[in-house]
Amino acid sequence: MTIRNKAYIAGAFEHPTRLAPDKSTPQLHAECAAGALADAGLSLADVDGYFCAGDAPGFGGMSMADYLGLRSLRHIDSTETGGSSYILHVSHAAQAIAAGKCSVALITLAGRPRSEPFTRGRPGAPEEAFEGWVGQSTHNSYGMCAARHMHEFGTTSDQLAWIKVAASTHAQHNPHAMLRDVVTVDDVLASPMISDPLHRLDCCVVSDGGGALLVVAPEVAKALKRPLVAVRGAGEHIKGPMGGMNLDLTTSAAAVSGPAAFAEAGCGPGDIKYASIYDSFTITVLIQLEDLGFCAKGEGGRFVADGNLISGVGQLPFNTDGGGLCNNHPMNRGGITKVIEAVRQLRGEAHPAVQVPNCDLAVATGIGGALGARHGAATLVLERQ
Known part of the structure; x- marks a missing residue:
């Protein structure tokens, strides 16, 4: 069953805190x-x-549904895939609507990692007993992927830094962004090394906050006085090391979720006017751009260099709110803001300095878990109609 044009995003909100x-x-x-x-x-x-x-909190969706006072529920979903969860939830909501399980789906995210910092480790994860005690961290995993990409393809720290430069160029126009100062490649390279070869400015911010989306049936969307943003295609995939047998560090699960989303949407990377790319680290962006087909594998470094991701300058404007690298990243699940900014762009409601002209087709994609280890990817193609 296809979900193409079976559901629309009618409401979007990003918490300003x-x-x-x-x-x-x-x-x-x-x-x-x-x-x-x-x-x-x-x-x-x-x-x-x-x-x-x-x-x-509590019993997840069940607790929050009660707290919110949702008395008319016919369908509930608490699927957890880390940072890609909320991109995947849009797809699942569209599937539920297409199947007649609901007609107005509310999706909410919220977190307070700045006010209530995380403890180390992932309780219950199979690898925790082997890795947690030696201090395995997300930064280590992504640094390892960056190092491997550099080894295999000649990618440089300068090229990765251009991703942060693009994000900061956009964030200066976002009054809510945590980091609004425009940075240069030299600024990124001069920041402290966190997990070689990733510097501090290669890493995302940590913020409190959240966001919400409303995915609705076509008849509901057309009765509302809001621009029509259709879910045109979606894909999802899980990738893991499989006990050490699948240690490809330069390819993400987006290599499956991306082509699936484009196939359902009936379009390709060349048709996309704007891209919301999950940016926990600069290397996360680069690898997803390759896996989604915006450039060939190994060409990501050259693709992002010299401002190619900057709105009004480059070929593929990305994360025009500043993304996780500069704007916000609540609860290690920043995927919902990727959809929110894509909706803004498609509605023509992004900041005028970063609004993409004639933006009618956008992609939003996310990685949850840890690149180079177990992770899930979700990709959406959205269309203004």
Whole structure:
């Protein structure tokens, strides 16, 4: 069953806070929900589907549905794939709507990692007993992938730095971004080394905050006074080391989720006007760009260099809100903001300095887990109609 044009994103909201010591996580969820509902012109009474992930406290979606007062639910989904969860939830919401399980699906994310820092490790993960005690971290995994990409393809730290330069060039126009100063390649290379070859400015910010989306049936979308943003295609995939038998560090699960999304959408990378690319680290962006087909494997370094990702300058404007590298990254699950900014671009509601002209087709993609280890990818193709 295809979901092409079977569902529309009618509401989108990004919480403006980046530090919330005086708010609870459920409160942030509720404020995000209220913002998306107001954007769409709907109410909680209209919601009959609810989607969230591991950032929801207590019993996850069940607890949050009760807290939000969702009394008309017919469908609920708490699928957890880390940073890609909320991109995947849009796809799952569209599938549920196409199957007649619900007609107005609310998706919320919220987190307070700045106010309540994470503890080390991933309790319950199979590898935790072997890796956690020696200090394995996300930074180590991504640094390893960057080093391997450099070894195999000649990618340089200068090229990776251009991804941060593009993100910061966009973030200067976002009043809510954590990092609004435009940086240069030299600034990135001069920042402290975190996990060789990744510098501090190659890493994303950590913020409190959240966001919400409303995915609705076509008849609901067409009755609302909002621009029509259709879910045109979607794909998802899981990739892991398989006990050491699958240690390809330069290819992500987006190599499967991306082509699947484009195939369902009936278009290709060359048709995309704007790209929201999950950017936990600069190397995350580069590898996804290759895997999605925007350039050949090994060509990512040359593709991102010299401002090719900067709106109004380069071939493929990306993350025009500043992304996770500069804007926000709540609860290690920043994928929802990738969809939110794609919706802004398609509606023509991005900041004028970064709005892509005639933006009618966008991609949003995310990586959850750890690149180079177990991770999941989700990709959406969205269209303004």
